[in-house]
Structure formats: C-alpha cells, structure tokens
Amino acid sequence: ARVPIVKHVTHIDKAKILNFNEKENVLDDRGGRTIDLKYQSYEVLNFDDLLLWIDEELDPERPYMVSNIGEGEATLTFRSQREALMTRVKMNERNRRRYVQDLESFTCTKHDDSFLPEAECIDFDICLRPFSIRNSEYLRKVYTNYENSGLARAGAVVLKEWSKLWGLNNSFRGYLTSYAINIMWIYFLMRAKVIPYISPYDTEDRPMDAHRTPTYLRLVPAAHTEKETQRKMGIL
Structure with a gap:
C-alpha cells in the first residue's frame, strides 16, 4: 500500500535564499525573520472591519503585524513557519465552507520579501x-x-x-x-x-x-x- 503524503513544490525565487555571501542572521526592518501572507477580501473593504474579521478567522493564532495595503487587502506577518502554515490552512478550509454557502470569497497566498532558509528551495513530501x-x-x-x-x-x-x-x-x-x-x-x-x-x-x-x-x-x-x-x- 502506498504511504499517504502531501507534496510541497517550491516556487521561491532562489535569489532570496540565504547563501555563503549572506550574514549569519538576516534581519528585516521589523527586526527578525518573518513570513508574510497576503489576505484579500471581496466583501469587507474597511480596514478596521477587516482587522475584526481576521481576528475572528485566526483565533487562537495571532499575526505579529497586520499591514493595510489597499481596499480589502492586508499583509499578515508571522514570526514562524508553523503559525503561517496553520493560518493558511485555516483560511483555506473556511473559505471553501463559505464558498459553498455563497457568503464571501477571499484569497490567502504567501507573499514574503525577506530572506528565507535554504530549505525553502527544496521540494519535499509530508508523510501522513x-x-x-x-x-x-x-x-x-x-x-x-x-x-x-x-x-x-x-x-x-x-x-x-x-x-x-x-x-x-x-x-x-x-x-x-x-x-x-x-x-x-x-x-x-x-x-x-x-x-x-x-x-x-x-x-x-x-x-x-x-x-x-x-x-x-x-x-x-x-x-x-x-x-x-x-x-x-x-x-x-
């Protein structure tokens, strides 16, 4: 019997991967390594309302920072890969449920301009x-x-x-x-x-x-x- 797996295929620009020429710890203007997710809503356009909506969506996960980048769009910044991954899974699961109920549609994609560990450029499988x-x-x-x-x-x-x-x-x-x-x-x-x-x-x-x-x-x-x-x- 085959082992059930989830395949991860990278699409990261290798120019953003740490290498020999980079410093030991690359820090962005927020003072640390970060993972950004881009959240886009087609219904909740006011940023204050969007913050409340995101807060409800992510409970108990909390982003380190939420930045307003336009009408119905925000960047969620996390300190760890695990928090960002859990957030993306939650959002995608709830989006499918709402899509069936015809309530709201939004996208949640990885949008990270900081330097990443070399492991980000390697394809891998997750065994279940x-x-x-x-x-x-x-x-x-x-x-x-x-x-x-x-x-x-x-x-x-x-x-x-x-x-x-x-x-x-x-x-x-x-x-x-x-x-x-x-x-x-x-x-x-x-x-x-x-x-x-x-x-x-x-x-x-x-x-x-x-x-x-x-x-x-x-x-x-x-x-x-x-x-x-x-x-x-x-x-x-």
Missing part, C-alpha cells in the same frame, strides 16, 4: 503516517547534533538532487524513496566514522518531545568557508 514523526526526529538528531552534521545535511541535499536527476529516487516507479536515500547516506557516514553511531531505537515511536518549531540552522555552518566545505565534501 504516525511513524513519520519518529523518522523525522531521528533524521533531525543526525543532521543537527554532531560536529560534522553540517556536511551531512549538505550531502543529503546533493544526493537527493542527484538521485532525482538519474531516476533512482522515484517511489512511484518502485525505486528508492527520499527517506531510503537518507538512511543509506547516514549508514555510509557512520561506517566512515564521519558521525558517531546513533541507534534508531533511542527515538520513541511517538516522540512527545519532538521539536515542533525547530531552530533554524544554516545548511552549511557559517564557520566553514565555501572552499573548505567543497574540499571536505569532495573527500566524502
């Missing part, structure tokens, strides 16, 4: 099975907790792109999944003693302390120069 939380928590430990985890993260991205290019990563045709590629990569790194052995049995089947809002990490640590990273990746 309970064990995906355990597997994701295990991968998080491997890719964040050790001295060479930065190289492991970068290598995982390279391997995924390479395996997609050559058709090895294609579960729909019976080949390898992205998760299988990651596990093979981790096994190689452990055998080569690049990272220590990490037992998968140390991660609970339903980890209650899993990081629901993980701290952002650069794909490659800032302490590594581009040439140094290329050299070490070449050795691997």
